[in-house]
Amino acid sequence: MLERIKKHPKLKWALIIFLSLIALFFLFFGSIYFGLWGKIPSSKELTELKQNKATQVLAANGKLIGKFYVFDRQPIDFDQFPQHLIEALIATEDARFYEHDGIDNRSLLRVFFKSILLQDESAGGGSTITLQLAKNIYGRRDFGMFGIVINKMQEAIIAKRLEDIYSKNEIIELYFNTVPFSDNTYGIESASMKFFDKHTSALSLEEAAVLVGMLKASHYYNPRIFPERSRLRRDVVLMQMARYDYLSMEEAEEAKLLPLILDYKSYSHDKGIAPYFREQVRKDVSKVLDTLRNKDGQKYNIYRDGLIVHTTLNYDMQRLAEEAMLEHMAELQEQHEKSYGNYAPWIKNKQILDDAIKRSGRYQSLQKEGLSEAEILKKLEQKHPTELFSYDGMETKNVSTIDSISHYLKFLNSGLLAVNPENGGVQAWVGGVDFRFFKYDHVAQSKRQVGSTFKPFVYTAALENGIDPCSYFSVREVTYEDGWTPSNSSSEGDDPNMNYNLKTALSRSMNTIAVKVLMETGIDNVITQAREMGIESDLPKVPSIALGTASLNLSELTSAYTSFVNDGLYSKPYYITKIEDGNGNLLAEFKPVVSKKRAFSEDTRKIMLNMMQATVNEGTASRLRYRYGLNNDIAGKTGTTQDNKDGWFVGITPNLVCVSWVGADDHRIGFRNTAIGQGANSALPIFARLMQKMNANSEFNKITNARFQPLSAELAELMECPPQERDNFFERLFSGKNKNDRNRGDEKEKKKKGFFNRLFGKKDKDN
Incomplete structure (x- = not known):
């Protein structure tokens, strides 16, 4: 064979080439095998395979609500x-x-x-x-x-x-x-x-x-x-x-x-159930993981280590809350836009649009690149296909960045937080109408004036400071030292000679009386009471605080209201119960935070609940009964801020406290009128629709069928008084009904009334 190859040079060269190719192949394969083209994992490394694993976020029932x-x-x-x-x-x-x-x-x-x-x-x-x-x-x-x-x-x-x-x-x-x-x-x-x-x-x-x-x-x-x-x-x-x-x-x-x-x-991250809640969980878990180390001494990674985060969230209630919010907000948005017509502030108010443009991320990034304002605006005016939010479904239009900013200015937003009052466990958390387009979380991040939802703190303080629930206060307007004269939204129909007890005044949300109760109780006493109920934000020492001019976080407002159904103890909203690794080993555990000191007496608690039930049964929240047909035991409080900028509703049942808010992200844009913007119309329907959906689901019977304890005979007798009484002839004669008399302040009115009450043997309940 070798002789034959030697005699045929072509065959010889063919063999050389063939053997060379084989040698090259083995050399090439060897270079790969030994890692010259990149390290190949060894058998030992392959036995310890560890892939990036998603961290799971679970609802209270173990159902998956999201991943990181x-x-x-x-x-x-x-x-x-x-x-x-x-x-x-x-x-x-x-x-x-x-x-x-x-x-x-x-x-x-x-x-x-x-x-x-x-x-x-x-x-x-x-x-x-x-x-x-x-x-x-x-x-x-x-x-x-x-x-x-x-x-x-x-x-x-x-x-x-x-x-x-x-x-x-x-x-x-x-x-x-x-x-x-x-x-x-x-x-x-x-x-x-x-x-x-x-x-x-x-x-x-x-x-x-x-x-x-x-x-x-x-x-x-x-x-x-x-x-x-x-x-x-x-x-x-x-x-x-x-x-x-x-x-x-x-x-x-x-x-x-x-x-x-x-x-x-x-x-x-942007889609699926509870996106605002999941984002807050991500932030909190990331902070916790910064303090922990795994067995190798390394920090845990929320995106790669396959952790399991257990939460208090009620999956089904969250789903219903999101449905209720979207259903109502679609209708409210239509009312809102229709009421303004062609005179909408997001169209007519150039300053609002200019400010929104300058706050946008696109504007700021171009500014950092060194572009002049004219150059920036020219770029922002360039049109391109953009997906825009709409309650009728997402739509893609050829619009500029400025067009897009103007589009989003018109939208109202919303926030809702529902908690178990006993321990503060979050049941539902809705931070806005759509996380994909509105990242700002109105539960965790926003602070807004709370309007009349602050009044129960005033009345609670009044009861705690000895004011009788059957005390009568005049509805008459009074001007205070700073020249401020609060009025009622229904002032045209109010008889200035009429006096109302606390229950009626609260249920009808009478501004003039709320301020009088505040002044008689003492501003410092009211602020102290609010603090004892868990309010941590700054509270201005001014008479207007009675009408909710303080800006509070939705979470702390919810926390304060839990005290009315938790034996006077407020519960801070909490939502993460524990964090485990992928094998179920406990990494961190969290317990409810419930105050140890009662914020008020048991009698005060029961009286306040009774007064807020009257708000639902016959007061500003009565549409829960006549429009939405809810027969549940519900106490509540509506809230509307100045110029109809914010609408609030607090719904209380024995086993659930739910607070909802509605307003525009830009605080300069309010509702066109009170009929649309009042809390009873803007925020209350979200709670109402949620309760309707829960009533239709037997899973929520523990909440929907729960009943408040009736007042004891003693407390019922204490509150047994006519809702209103009118000044008699002499009181009307000397009550100073003209403007100049009203401007003297309420103290003179109270002294006159006290004199005539004593003169005619009537109990002086204004003092």
């Missing part, structure tokens, strides 16, 4: 995979999975001859499940013209090592937990929850086929975007299962007749 992740991955065990899911994968992706050792040589030969030599596209690929797993875990790098060869060889080496370390079932488990699906979703459990809102173990045959079919090209076969394309791919998977005898042909054909039905649940 770089890649949306939620690992599960092999025994949680239904058999038809495994069979669908093997039939479609790697029919000889249980026969090869990571590399299917028969498939590679088929690919070489059919796909490469014969250009037959139906020949399929040569990649095995194990090779795909290697690619899923370590990805691919760009090596230029040799990239595909180098990556394939690296994956082959990793695949062989994986097969030596793991059993076939373990490889399938790793594969399903790492494989990418559509919409930035990694792992079968995350995909199952996202596309069908169910755990992997509950997937039906046709649902499993949809997900497995997606693996061929995750975007191309995305069932959310391309449902028909996805359905046809599903049918291919079913036929493959029949081809390899995992299904009978009849079973496959029957499954093909089923429609493709998704139950899509987005767990992205």
Whole structure:
């Protein structure tokens, strides 16, 4: 043979070239194997595989409400995979999975001859499940013209090592937990929850086929975007299962007749249930994790370490609260825009628009680039396709940045917080109308004037400081030392000679009387009372505080009202109960924060609840009864601020305190009139709709069927007095009804009235 080669130079050179190519191949392969093109994980490293895992946020009942992740991955065990899911994968992706050792040589030969030599596209690929797993875990790098060869060889080496370390079932488990699906979703459990809102173990045959079919090209076969394309791919998977005898042909054909039905649940940061709540949880958990270390001494990472965050949130109540808010806000927004017509401040008030433009992130980023104002405005006037928020659905229009800013100025926003008054556990948290377009959280971040929702603090302080609930105060307007003259929203119909007891004055939210009660109680005493009920914000020492001119956070207002149904003890809203690692090990635990000192007496608590029940039964919140048909035991308080800028409602049941707010993000934009802007019209309906939905669901019977304790006979007798009484002839004669008399202040009026009460043997209840 050697002699023959020596006699034929061409054959000699052919052999040299052939051997050289083999040598080069082995050298090339060796350079890859030994890591000259990038380190290949060792067998030891492969035994300690650790992938980025999404942190899960769970509701009180354990239901998933959101995730924090770089890649949306939620690992599960092999025994949680239904058999038809495994069979669908093997039939479609790697029919000889249980026969090869990571590399299917028969498939590679088929690919070489059919796909490469014969250009037959139906020949399929040569990649095995194990090779795909290697690619899923370590990805691919760009090596230029040799990239595909180098990556394939690296994956082959990793695949062989994986097969030596793991059993076939373990490889399938790793594969399903790492494989990418559509919409930035990694792992079968995350995909199952996202596309069908169910755990992997509950997937039906046709649902499993949809997900497995997606693996061929995750975007191309995305069932959310391309449902028909996805359905046809599903049918291919079913036929493959029949081809390899995992299904009978009849079973496959029957499954093909089923429609493709998704139950899509987005767990992205901007979408899905409770996005404002999830963002606040993310902030709080991140702060906690900064103080913790794992077993390696490293900080935990909320995006990669697969933690589990348990919360107090009631999943179903949150869903109903969001529905109630959106239903009402869509109607209110229409009323709001219609009331202004062509004279809307977001159109006519150039200063408001200019300020909004300068606050925008786009304006500020261009300013940092050194552009002049004229140059910035020119760029902001350029039109481009933009998705705009609308209650009728998202719409894409060709608008400029300035057009977009103007569009959002007109929208009202909302906030709602519902808590368990016993421990402050947050049941529902709605920070705004849509987190995608309105990032500002009106529960956690906003402070607004609270209007008449402050009045119960005034009346509580009055009772605690010895004012009888049957004390009568005149509705007459009085001017105070700073020249301020409060009036009632219904002043046209009020008889200035009429006097009302505390219950009637509060239920009808009479401003003039609230200020008189404040002055008689003492401003300092009222502020002290509010502090004892958990109010921490600054409270100005002025008479107008009685009408809610103080700006409070929705959370602290909710906290203060819990004291009325929690034995005089306020509960601070809390929402994270514990944080665990992916194996269920406790990392941090949180307990409710409930005040230890009663803010007021039990008698005061019961009287105040009775007075706020009157607000619902016959006062400013009575539309809960006559319009929304609610028969629940409810106490409450409406609130409207000056110039109708803010609308509030506090709804109280024995087992739930719910506070809702409505207004424009720009405080210069108020409601056009009180009929629309008053709390009873702007904020109360959100609570009303929520209660209607809860009444229709037996799950909430503990809340909806709860009853307040009736007043004791002694307290009922204490409050047994006419709601109003009119000044007699002599009181009217000397009451100083003209403007000049009113401007002298209320002290002279009280002294005159006290004199005539004593003269005619009448109890002096104004002093």
